[in-house]
Amino acid sequence: MAADGRFRVSPSEMAAMSQALHEPAEITRKQIETLNAQVQALGEPWGNGDDEISASLRASLPPVVNGLKEILGALALAFADTADNTLATARSFQAAEDDAGDVSRGLASRISQVTPEGDIGGGRR
Numbered sequence: 001m002a003a004d005g006r007f008r009v010s011p012s013e014m015a016a017m018s019q020a021l022h023e024p025a026e027i028t029r030k031q032i033e034t035l036n037a038q039v040q041a042l043g044e045p046w047g048n049g050d051d052e053i054s055a056s057l058r059a060s061l062p063p064v065v066n067g068l069k070e071i072l073g074a075l076a077l078a079f080a081d082t083a084d085n086t087l088a089t090a091r092s093f094q095a096a097e098d099d100a101g102d103v104s105r106g107l108a109s110r111i112s113q114v115t116p117e118g119d120i121g122g123g124r125r
Contacts, residue, residue: 009093011090011093011094011097012090014086014087014089014090015086015090015091017086018083018084018086018087019083020083021079021080021082021083021086022079022083024079025076025077025079025080025083026076028072028075028076028079029076031072032073032076035065035069035072036069039065044058045061046058046061
């Protein structure tokens with residue numbers, strides 16, 4: 001909202017911000033890659049043991065790691081979708097502004113052609 005209380009939209013600023021939203025999506029994707037590499041390097045931290053701790057780690061750790069991967073993947077997708085939708089909205093606002101300008105110019109042109117008798121372009125109705 002502008003200082004004068006009016007709602008204003010800047011399509012160019014929205015488009016720029018949409019590009020900025022791709023950055024957290026990329027950061028999140030890189031975090032997923034890092035997590036995958038660390039999990040791969042770690043192997044099975046519970047080893048081959050049949051004790052209670054090994055069994056507990058074997059049962060609980062993979063679902064937690066997979067859940068984290070799913071959450072990070074959803075977050076990356078949400079950032080990317082928000083960026084794409086923001087750009088689409090910016091383009092829609094720009095198209096609406098362009099169309100409004102075209103209509104305004106067309107009306108101004110028609111109004112300038114009205115004669116004192118109310119005819120458009122000097123013709124008779």
